[in-house]
Amino acid sequence: MTQTLALGIDIGGTNTAFGIVDRRGQIVTQGEMLTAEHNTVQDYIAVLSDKVRVLMDEVGRDRITGVGVGAPNGNFFTGEIAYAPNLPWKGVIPLAKLLAEALNKKVTLTNDANAAAIGEMMYGAAKGMRDFIVVTLGTGLGSGFVANGQLIYGHDGFAGELGHVVAVRDGRTCGCGRKGCLETYASATGIVRTAKEWLETRNDETLLRSTATLSSESIFEAAEKGDAMALQLFEYTGMILGQILADAVAITSPQAIIFFGGLAKAGDMLMKHVRYHMEENLLFVYKNKVALLYSALHDADAAILGASALAW
């Protein structure tokens, strides 16, 4: 008996990862490619479908029941990517339609954080949970909210933009054109922005002044060496994230918040501050109830698994 399989595709600003997945969440075969070097979506789809067809031929095209795609600003209802600031293609892209034509398979699309939430629910840290939030701390801050065992898509498919909740009124300019969005503070790029601001406006000694390339990784390395400013950068970032998570808890009261993405790799260096400031700001009925967890899935895998789960 040949088992049916699903194809999952995770479109990120830099890379695209794809894999063929079985019902138990095992990735049978996978590959990746650059997203950013393709200036037109037609060019991108042509290269992607060539690469994906090779994998499909490996397992047998007929075994693929469908294709699920996670992408920034991906809309479950329309199959479109709408105005994604971190992708090279502007405006509204009918990605599900284009890919379905190229692969001759049914394609279902959602945003990358929603796909990750489905991956965690089916195969990861949220297995068996009915109410949780997934927060991706990457270039931006993405989120997927699950309530009553279902992903919250909202009436238009665009729910779950915690990264664009205003964390600081009239704060930093965001790529979305507004000010003070959470992701301008609490993300891999957000902590770097904070570091650059502090380096310009403060005089204290820090390893960060002699760091060739400021990144969430290099700030983490400095913090591990005990650098005071680097340690304080994680505290500040964790404070802002914790404050806004306390507000999000007041809306959906989740059992857990599950983190993944580059900045989440800082582990307790960040999370102890997130936990402290979230608890400090929680309404009493929620205190000491919300688990902060890390994704149980490898980053790329979670997104591929979540995307593939859309196809079943």
Place this chain on the structure above:
Amino acid sequence: MTQTLALGIDIGGTNTAFGIVDRRGQIVTQGEMLTAEHNTVQDYIAVLSDKVRVLMDEVGRDRITGVGVGAPNGNFFTGEIAYAPNLPWKGVIPLAKLLAEALNKKVTLTNDANAAAIGEMMYGAAKGMRDFIVVTLGTGLGSGFVANGQLIYGHDGFAGELGHVVAVRDGRTCGCGRKGCLETYASATGIVRTAKEWLETRNDETLLRSTATLSSESIFEAAEKGDAMALQLFEYTGMILGQILADAVAITSPQAIIFFGGLAKAGDMLMKHVRYHMEENLLFVYKNKVALLYSALHDADAAILGASALAW
């Protein structure tokens, strides 16, 4: 054929309203009593069940299929009222259990705003909607979030506390013990607090200085007469509410936000500012999509209908 009926009870800080409702949402008979004068919950339950039994006897006790209760801080999962600051009884009150014993009927409890959301979905402005928010602007600010056609209870039954999202960091002291909660600004008592602050710290002439009792109603009356401070009070209140609603939209992307309660009666005097500031603060994908509506049900009716709907 005798039709089956449900009993709905809305417990407010001041009044308790109750009614017997048929399947189509018609209130067959109803009554009310004071909540606040009963210092013990036992006393309250005794008086309430006496009054309710009179109504049940009018229609025939056997026709009542069950009892639904909406109450501040009411928990759907446990049937308890937990630490409700606006009720005379402190701590955790097993209200569903006490009332079930008194009435010998199955009792289902939820918080008052959730009950209102169910009422609006079954019989009111949200009929046919699957994603919306109900906001009650009364003594406090309550909310019920519906996503995918289901009320969001959260893992513990305490979801939907928009009134305790922090609107102003380190702002006004709230009854919950924290600072800057939305309901300390955007509620019937919130607008009065703003008025009192302004009257103390400003010198401009206003009708409000000679108003015997400051209330949301008297501020509304002054605003209708063109009083500058009163008009500005609605603008300020609407601004803070609009800003936080923009954040809430980023989480659940509702089709509509439905308002009821005392302060909502100010109508466009408040709502034009809420709309303006919500739109100003919305992420672009949500702009000009979220309807701001008033409850289509009489205030007390919405709560009774919603509570009764729990019983079916």
